[in-house]
Every structure is written in structure tokens, then in C-alpha cells.
Amino acid sequence: MNILLIGCGKMGGAMLRQWTSRGAHSFTVADPAATDLPDGVTHVTRAADLPTGAFDVALIAIKPQMIADVLPDYVHAVKDGGTFVSIAAGASVASIEKVVGDVAIVRVMPNMAALVGMGVSGLYANARCTPQQAQAITDLIDQTGTCIPVESEDQIDRLTAVSGSGPGYVFEVLRSYVAAAEALGFDHDTARTLVFDTVSGTVEAARQSDLTLEELRNSVTSKNGTTQAGLDALRRDGTLDDLFHTTLQAAYARAGELK
Numbered sequence: 649m650n651i652l653l654i655g656c657g658k659m660g661g662a663m664l665r666q667w668t669s670r671g672a673h674s675f676t677v678a679d680p681a682a683t684d685l686p687d688g689v690t691h692v693t694r695a696a697d698l699p700t701g702a703f704d705v706a707l708i709a710i711k712p713q714m715i716a717d718v719l720p721d722y723v724h725a726v727k728d729g730g731t732f733v734s735i736a737a738g739a740s741v742a743s744i745e746k747v748v749g750d751v752a753i754v755r756v757m758p759n760m761a762a763l764v765g766m767g768v769s770g771l772y773a774n775a776r777c778t779p780q781q782a783q784a785i786t787d788l789i790d791q792t793g794t795c796i797p798v799e800s801e802d803q804i805d806r807l808t809a810v811s812g813s814g815p816g817y818v819f820e821v822l823r824s825y826v827a828a829a830e831a832l833g834f835d836h837d838t839a840r841t842l843v844f845d846t847v848s849g850t851v852e853a854a855r856q857s858d859l860t861l862e863e864l865r866n867s868v869t870s871k872n873g874t875t876q877a878g879l880d881a882l883r884r885d886g887t888l889d890d891l892f893h894t895t896l897q898a899a900y901a902r903a904g905e906l907k
């Protein structure tokens with residue numbers, strides 16, 4: 649497919665790197681600022697420099713607040729029967745249809761783990777997408793990690809709060825965990841190794857286990873031992889559950905505001 653990226657910053661750039669490493673499609677980036685693009689990618693800085701009707705797919709990877717102003721400049725570049733794919737948080741199919749018309753639109757919510765081909769994305773295709781179009785975009789997103797089809801746009805907004813924004817929460821938790829390890833006397837590099845290997849090994853152990861997360865947690869927690877002391881401080885009578893609940897609700901509410 650001939651694919652146009654409208655905007656190629658942090659998220660579009662991460663996805664583009666996975667796609668170009670596989671070499672299955674042709675890519676053009678339209679972005680006034682993009683630098684350091686992978687070899688073989690065509691770059692234009694102005695929508696007016698794009699050929700008319702040239703692209704099978706346009707990936708909308710600009711900020712949601714810019715769509716109404718910026719997207720109209722790019723519509724000419726997509727061929728009749730082409731697919732518009734938006735990764736913009738919150739931006740609804742209806743808001744995109746206002747610009748591009750009643751055509752095939754797919755909302756995808758990727759995440760930054762796509763940087764290493766381990767992203768997880770939600771995908772919602774509107775009724776104008778043929779099964780072939782939806783499958784082609786699913787295959788494309790699969791190249792960045794795992795793709796989970798959902799039945800409604802609301803599911804995309806909920807998934808944004810869990811996995812789209814998720815790496816932001818996880819990076820912040822890792823930052824805090826590493827800082828606490830340094831405060832116990834480890835140098836920064838050792839603290840990073842201890843924390844990163846603990847987290848990635850624990851995630852893999854959970855993935856491969858038939859036990860529940862509660863059972864796995866209990867398998868680490870000796871009665872009156874060190875883990876119990878640490879967990880008592882971490883959970884503080886439900887504070888941790890409240891914190892995660894509030895975090896995800898806040899992100900979901902924000903997606904609704906960006907419609």
C-alpha cells in the first residue's frame with residue numbers, strides 16, 4: 649500500500665520505524681518538522697506538495713486539537729476508496745467525517761511500546777470500511793505489536809485510558825521505583841537494572857502462569873516477612889486501588905472531552 653503519515657512525531661515515528669523495518673509498504677511523511685526519518689521514506693513539509701489521489705491510506709498522527717484545521721489540506725492526496733486511519737486520542741469518527749466525508753475511517757489507539765514492536769493497539773472500523781480495508785489496517789497495526797479489534801468508539805476511549813496512556817503511567821512508576829532504589833544506596837545504573845529486570849521478569853512470570861495475580865502476589869509474601877511490610881506501606885488500606893481507579897477515569901474523561 650502507498651501510505652501517507654499526516655504528522656510524524658513521537659507516536660507516528662515509532663510506528664513508522666516498525667513498518668519500514670518490514671519493507672512491505674511505501675511511506676510518505678507530511679510534517680513540517682519531522683527529522684531523522686527511516687531510509688526510503690519520502691518527506692514533504694507542505695500538504696500542497698503531495699500528489700492528488702496517490703495514497704491508499706492516510707494515517708492521521710497529529711494532535712487531536714489540530715484535526716479540524718489541518719486535515720482539510722490533505723484530503724486531496726487520498727485516492728477514492730482510500731482509508732483514513734486516526735490515532736488521535738478522543739477524536740471521534742464524526743469529527744473526522746466532517747472533514748473527509750462519509751468514507752472508510754478507522755480509529756486506532758496505539759501505545760509507545762510500538763517503539764520496540766511490543767505495542768498494544770485497539771482498532772475500531774466505521775461502517776464504511778469493507779472487511780478487506782479493516783483487515784489491511786489490522787495487518788498493518790499487527791506489525792507494531794498486538795491489535796485488538798473493538799466494537800465501539802467508546803471502547804477505543806476506554807482503551808486509551810488503559811493502554812494508550814499506559815506507558816506514561818508505567819514510565820512514571822518506574823521512575824519513582826528507581827529513585828527509591830537509589831535512596832536505598834544503589835547507584836543509578838544498578839537501580840535501573842534491579843527495577844527493570846524485576847518488572848519485566850515479573851510480567852513474564854505472570855503471563856506464563858495459570859495462577860491469579862493475587863495468588864502470585866501471595867507466593868512472594870511470607871507471613872510477617874519483608875514483602876508484607878512493603879505491601880502494607882504500598883497499599884495503605886486501598887489507597888493504591890483508588891489511585892489506579894482515579895487515574896484511568898481521569899484519562900477516559902479527557903478522551904471524551906477531545907471528541
Ligand SMILES: NC(=O)C1=CN([C@@H]2O[C@H](COP(=O)(O)OP(=O)(O)OC[C@H]3O[C@@H](n4cnc5c(N)ncnc54)[C@H](OP(=O)(O)O)[C@@H]3O)[C@@H](O)[C@H]2O)C=CC1
Nearest residue numbers: 655656657658659678679681709710711712718735736737
Ligand atoms: N505519544 C503517544 O504515546 C501517543 C499518541 N497518540 C496520538 O498520536 C497523535 C500524535 O501524538 P504525538 O506523536 O505524541 O505528538 P507529536 O507532537 O510528537 O507529533 C505530531 C507531529 O505532527 C506535526 N505537525 C504539526 N502540524 C502539522 C501539519 N500541519 N501537518 C503535518 N504535521 C504537522 C508536529 O510538528 P511540530 O512538532 O512542529 O508541531 C509533530 O511532528 C496525537 O493525536 C495523540 O493523541 C496516540 C497514542 C499514544
Ligand SMILES: O=C(O)[C@@H]1CCC=N1
Nearest residue numbers: 736737808812813814
Ligand atoms: O496523552 C495523550 O493524549 C496521548 C494519547 C495516549 C497517549 N498519549
